Amino acid sequence: MTPHSRDDIARRVARALPHGAVVNLGIGLPGLVSRYVEPAQDIVLHSENGIINFAALPDGGAADHDSIDASKRPVTVLPGGSYLDVALSFSLMRGGHLDVAVLGAFEVSARGDLANWWTGKPDDVPGVGGAMDLACGAKSIWVMMEHTTRDGLPKLVDHCSYPLTAPAVVDRIFTDLAVLDVTPEGLCVRECVPGLEPAELQARTATRLIFCDDHRIDAPRER
Amino acid sequence: MIDKRVAGFREAIAGIETGHTVMVGGFGDAGVPVGLVAAVLERGPRDLTVIANNAGFHTGDISDWLSAGLVRKVICSYPRTSPTFVALYRQGKVALELVPQGTLVERMRCAGAGLGGFFSPVSAGTPLGAGKEVRTIDGRDFVLEMPLTADFALIRARQADPMGNLTYNKTARNFAPVMATAARMVVAEAIEIVAVGGIDPEAVITPGLLVDRIVQQGPRA
Structure with missing residues (x-):
């Protein structure tokens, strides 16, 4: 069994984005997704600091301090894009005008609680x-992360x-081992990497997994 | 004819005093009014409360105010980008009010729009919502957020005319148009100052009546 690389996860997330979706990619790992979105998908990227429909600046392009995304990377607005102030940018989020937000996480619980902003440790200065x-606010919240911590501790848990x-x-x-949906009954495994037995996946997860009858091995699931 | 231009940065920030609350535009490097920030450092008011998205990044921004001991409290969404802030915070030498970014800007918008507060779903059920009044609306929990105002707002514009009408440059717009509504004294550092009528009224983002002083930006460091 070989876990997916970070780029593999990004490819898988990109493939799952619906055609024409307005998408916000969170800071960190989710930023990789933009590399794998196909032009034919017509994805519109939104960034919280006030830019819609943009692309990373091609290598060698002159960086412009005034044209950045939320990760402070240089970006360029695409035809049909726009700039906006932060109040409107966040109205778009809270108001349900984004289709998908892809976020990193420290932990996700069985009922879809998300912990991704602060460890809560006294010497960790909080930043949200x-x-x-x-x-x-986004209509769909997708998390993209390693299945376990660097020390092998589960990040999918009963309670964060x-x-x-x-x-x-x-x-x-979306993890390096599986794709899971949050359902009223708990986390449901949709896909897992070839060669990974359900019991092995369960052993790396701190909440009871549901293995759907139709779960497939590393195959795209359209919906 | 109304003319809000002032001679230089020192005149632009005249009146910022010890104990004031100051909003500073910018997200990353984009939109930081570096000339105004440097002038405040030189003037040296103390016990400032600073409202900004970040607590600075490096030298040449509000990190310099922190280093110089001018700041009592920072109200922001993401202070970790400033090593200076992190060090002072760990020593207990600066206070922090951490506010989710959308709530931060909406609290300013609220003040600028004359509203007494608003209910937001953001932070409900989290440590940042703890202790706030909760209202359940259509089955969803919302927390009460209060308006946020300031003595000064320091912002950077792309174009300004002498009446104070402003446009912005790309993602340097960020918080500036909202800060311009929420502070008692609004000062804009502009990349370019044009004649009245030089900005298409359809393109004006901040109407001049919101802006008190205009100063020409020097060459970018």
């Missing part, structure tokens, strides 16, 4: 940015131990 706003970003908001989780 737009994490809570995004988690509250870190302070919450928002309760019961996550719809789908």
